[in-house]
Amino acid sequence: MSSKMATYATTPPSNSTANTEDLNSAGLTPEVSRALKERDLKPYEQPVIKSIRELYSCKPTNETFEIYAKNAVFHDPIGIATGLDSIRNQFVGLAKIFHFASIPKFRVLENPPTVPPNIILIDQDVAYYRDANSNSPTKTVNSLLTIKLDAATNKIVSHSEDWNHKKSSTKEDGVFGWMNEQRKKITAGLVDTFVGNANKN
Numbered sequence: 001m002s003s004k005m006a007t008y009a010t011t012p013p014s015n016s017t018a019n020t021e022d023l024n025s026a027g028l029t030p031e032v033s034r035a036l037k038e039r040d041l042k043p044y045e046q047p048v049i050k051s052i053r054e055l056y057s058c059k060p061t062n063e064t065f066e067i068y069a070k071n072a073v074f075h076d077p078i079g080i081a082t083g084l085d086s087i088r089n090q091f092v093g094l095a096k097i098f099h100f101a102s103i104p105k106f107r108v109l110e111n112p113p114t115v116p117p118n119i120i121l122i123d124q125d126v127a128y129y130r131d132a133n134s135n136s137p138t139k140t141v142n143s144l145l146t147i148k149l150d151a152a153t154n155k156i157v158s159h160s161e162d163w164n165h166k167k168s169s170t171k172e173d174g175v176f177g178w179m180n181e182q183r184k185k186i187t188a189g190l191v192d193t194f195v196g197n198a199n200k201n
Contacts, residue, residue, distance in 0.1 A: 025146040025160035076161035
């Protein structure tokens with residue numbers, strides 16, 4: 001049976017018994033977000049999805065970043081980048097680390113009632129290769145992308161990546177979350193500095 005046609009023999013996973021600390025960037029538990037069905041793209045989403053695939057294939061161009069608002073924020077388990085230039089440097093830096101990447105799985109998901117229509121949810125597997133001649137990836141990462149669009153411009157204002165659909169710790173998670181938040185900002189700042197300087201040379 002096709003994965004798109006799969007049905008539940010019992011009640012689908014629910015957020016009802018989850019603690020808020022278990023919820024990912026979409027406000028869902030990993031079990032719920034993984035179980036969401038795939039959907040077709042809406043016309044205005046097509047440029048966004050094209051650019052997202054370019055970013056995660058380590059093949060960004062200048063046009064790729066036109067989907068972001070100037071004050072957009074990107075957040076993943078490694079770094080937090082604020083502003084278009086900083087986001088650009090994060091993904092250019094990724095392309096400098098890995099020769100290429102493939103995306104064996106890329107599903108745009110149906111939004112549950114709790115997720116607003118201006119948010120795009122994506123379940124993806126990205127296989128990263130540091131060695132261009134290797135037959136196997138250095139690392140394959142599954143993640144949930146939660147992409148919030150400005151309703152007026154359809155540009156990205158927030159782009160979050162949760163590895164394995166699991167929440168990254170933030171400053172709302174107490175002292176350890178706060179420390180991790182600072183580490184991420186430092187990491188993003190270093191990438192921003194080095195990549196930014198390299199682009200100027």
